[in-house]
Amino acid sequence: MTTTAQDFILVDRQPPIATITINRPRQRNAINYDMWSKLADLVEDLDRAREVRVVIFTGAGETAFSAGADIADFDRYRADSAKGKVYNDAVDRLLDTLATMDTPTISMIRGFAAGGGCELAVATDLRIAAEGSRLGIPAARLGISIGHREMRGLVSLVGKGNALYILLSGRLLETEEALRIGLVNQVTAPEDLETVTYQLATEIAGLAPLSHAANKRTLNQVQAKPALDNLTVEEANVPLAQFDTRDYQEGYRAFLEKRAPNFIGE
Known part of the structure; x- marks a missing residue:
């Protein structure tokens, strides 16, 4: 049976809140090429829906928000600069949509938010993380770098020094350090993550x-x-x-x- 990007992304509309779940728990919710475009389509649709006043992003399961770009795509979509541009254009479309949409967005993070997963979280308006989560962009471990939009978002969020610390070290930061440098807005006990996130979303939706x-x-x-x-x-x-x-x-x-x-x- 063939699976599609739609199978890997779940959308739960409970106005005034909509939840987008990256649904590949066996792959730590890695995002493949088709999923970037599908996510952009979904976000554009939800931004047009007047009854939706907050969009929450999360990952299925207990292990990861998203481990980032799917390594299985690299031969087909990132083998050289020409292929990489096609891939980056798909990522950029989602990041541009998140940057310009009117509807507030929140990342609800449990587990790993690495590489493209961390970049997705950075692109949303707010980030709530469960204790024990780890966040970072270890692009240098693969011999690649991040794009201009990702860099702009990261520097705007944590500042030049912390952005370089994240990128040059290639480390995945524990939640305490991520909170200290502003990579996340709030850290909660794992059992409280959904309650805290949806309470915040409800407050935002009421304004x-x-x-x-x-x-x-x-x-x-x-x-x-x-x-x-x-x-x-x-x-x-x-x-x-x-x-x-x-x-x-x-x-x-x-x-x-x-x-x-x-x-x-x-």
Whole structure:
């Protein structure tokens, strides 16, 4: 029986939260070439779904979030620079989608998050890890390097020095060190990982989705144009546009009336 990328990726929609599970536990949830494109398709679809307000990524089983790119792909897709470009384009599409999507994303990490698995986690907005997990990008052990998008995301998250420490050492960091350098946002006991992650997702989903989207866009603009002196009119107006939304009026009234707001994304 032939298996496809769809067999290796599970999607559970429980609005307002959707969960994407990398489902190859026997391969430590390694991601093959077709899966990168499938993940990008799924993320784009979920970002268009108004009822989905948070997307959680995780890996099946207890061993790994994802051990990274599937080594079985290397002969076919990464044997030389020409083949490598085709492979990297598929990875870049997912990373670009994660970077620009309006919907908040969380990586729920249990076990190994290595190589491409770590890069996927870095590309999401937040990372919650169970104690005992290990994270890193040991590309130098294979004689390869990471792409520009992966490098940009890693440096933005942990800074130049820590990014080089991760890459030059090739180490997989324990959760305590990963938390210290900012590679993860929170570390929990393994038995509490799902509770903590879904509680955070529920809190995020209950807040204004347009505010989340505007904050993510503004963050991207600040990183792309740190001097802020060459913003377009449209970019400069992103924070101000929130005052013209129904959600702002609802949030303001709810605050005055001392009740929970009901945001609708308009």
